[in-house]
Amino acid sequence: MEINKPKEALFSKKNRKLLKDPMNINNPITVQVLGICSALAITVKLKPAIVMSLSVIVVMALANVITSLMRNMIPNRIRIIVQLVVVATLVILVDQVLKAFVYDVSKQLSVFVGLIITNCIIMGRIEAFSLGNTPWKSFLDGIGNGASYGLILIVVSFFRELLGNGTLYDYPVVEKLGLYDLGYHNNGMMLLPPMALIVVALIIWWQRSKTPSLIEKD
């Protein structure tokens, strides 16, 4: 039986879809509504947002692979605890690496590194995907969802840092352009937490106007 089945190529059309879909029509933040908590709190500046996205991609890809390898061994009743232990172990590793190499960013992220454990994206994708699929597919799904989560984070923090602080990745863009001399002022409001919600809402608005199939029915 196994022999007759044609072997699937590593990057077949179906597998590429796993990477591509989360970017738009199945975006974890704007469509699946997962992982909002951390997405909003750490998007004041680009640097922490990028570090956070990388950490989430790493944790997610590895957690998906590990749970997918164990998917036939985990008893159904205790699967949440098993998943939490796998994710928590990976997050501890990431946290220690961050503390060792980028201590200042790790201080800025404060509790949000730990909160990757309960980030709904990770638990959601493990529950919905990797418990029923092969490790390679789960790996691609993890990378795809992690990267599209990171994409939203980076877009939001790009606008918030540029408009609120006049810098990009701590580089003073607005000052170099000489806009301050023309009477330009930073909009300090962009740095306040509630503005993150409004920027994400604008992204959702834009995306749904482009893709009408995503509009919610009452």
Add this chain to the structure above:
Amino acid sequence: MQELINIFVKSIFIDNMIFAYFLGMCSYLAVSKTVKTGMGLGLAVTFVLTITVPVNYLLQTKILDKGALQWLDPSFVEVDLSFLSFIMFIAVIAAMVQLVEMIVEKFAPALYSALGIFLPLIAVNCSILGGSLFMQERAYATIGQATAFGFGSGIGWLLAVLAIAAIRERLKYSHVPPALRGLGITFIITGLMGIAFMSFMGIKL
């Protein structure tokens, strides 16, 4: 006593879990369609936060902190287990949620059927783990303060979810642009409510 009340009020209004830190947003968006479900999950979150924060406080101060194990043996003064805190906290939370579920089922069946499906979901609600991690970061001095913080955060979460659920119930009768319907408008309203809650920041306690 006054100090405890200060921490309690501060964690409801100034450091509100949702409007200041966006913790527990996923379940907040999922259950806020009607006031009834919002109330159910809000109560469950308050309940679990009030229990897990003090338990994790004891864990932190008696076992995990640097030198905390001295009560066992003076030679443990250099032992620092705080890198284990994530996995210990989440294990305590998952276990407590299970325990609470069993106790409520046995002694308060009415409450159990009201909270129903929400209790197991709480183990993966970020506001619960967030509460324990904030408790660790802010280093409260006594277990009383930690309990006041946990209870206050829970009440703050409950208030936020009730407010947004009430608004969303009324929103059904208004004309929202199609692309903003549902998720988008909820985000914008939460943002506006967050700005309103920021006015509490001026209060010094």
